[in-house]
Amino acid sequence: METPSSTRRWRTRLRRPALALAVLAGGLSLTAGSAGAAPVAPAAPTAYADPGDSARFRKLNQQIAKLEKAYGGDLAKQKNAQYGIKKAQQKAKDLQVDLNVARGLVAQLAASQYMTGGTDPSVGVLSASDPSSALSNLSLVSHVAQNQSNKVQQIQALVNEQEKARQEYEKKVKDLEKDLKDLLAQKTKIQALVKRYKPESPSVGMGGVTPRMRKVKDTLDVEFGPFPTIGCVRGGGDAQDHATGQACDFMVSTGGSMPGANGRAQGDRAAQYAIANASRLGVKYVIWRQRIYDMRSPGWRAMENRGGTTANHYDHVHISVF
Secondary structure (H helix, E strand, C coil): CCCHHHHHHHHHHHCCHHHHHHHHHCCCEECCCCCCCCEECCCCCCCCCCCCCHHHHHHHHHHHHHHHHHCCCCCHHHHHHHHHHHHHHHHHHHHHHHHHHHHHHHHHHHHHHHHCCCCCHHHHHHHCCCHHHHHHCHHHHHHHHHHHHHHHHHHHHHHHHHHHHHHHHHHHHHHHHHHHHHHHHCHHHHHHHHHHCCCCCCCCCCCCCCHHHHHHHHHHHHHHCCCCEEECCCCCCCCHHHHHCCEEEEECCCCCCCCCHHHHHHHHHHHHHHHHCHHHHCEEEEECCCEEEECCEEEEEECCCCCCCCCCCCCEEEEEEC
């Protein structure tokens, strides 16, 4: 039962919740695991809504567009890096939203505790005029305290995850910068390669496939076919070399299913043949099983996960020509 003096204390506290909310929303939290812990000030949170330097990423995009014109078209490996950077950037933004929501919830819980005095439940039981009534509410008090503790822990987890996302973004940007620097260092070699395979015009009556791509298609079909299907010219936002008739997909399974042992072996042989005979056939790059081999910077390189068997090139070998 409330006494006149306790009622006065309650009213006094009610005049101060805005202060508690303002302080906590500005960066204070409670010590996890204690219902009556006093607010403490952690290190100021860093805002990662836009990790890294956006201008720096735009500059890299411009470099890619410029090099594509000078280096024989689609730089698929570098565009894959662009895709990864955008994903990392969006992840950091999403985490920032989650972090703001979690901080708001903890601020509300902490303000409620402040208004009720933040009394330890055991003290409340000992000093209550009706201990049995106080004990009946103890489980609820403990639940609120535990919920508050969990929210503080969630904030720490989100802060850690966001820092990890920022570091991932930074690493991907640095990797792309190094890759472009390596390409620029090989300018003479790559331009000589491009000059050897001067651009060809799409042909009429063959679906728009260039003669060089047609030769690669026919050669691989004879050597390793039949394939379930071979797809070449298509449009769409991600068509890239397919749109200009300079690429074909050699399917080793259908319906978006993961190929069996025979299909994978067929794809392995086709990909290896295209790489081994790239100089003779004019192959620019090969994509197979979420990896890319670009003749302008040789060697297999892992690609970003795009979320599916076909998108990750597990059911087909993609071959592009100059």
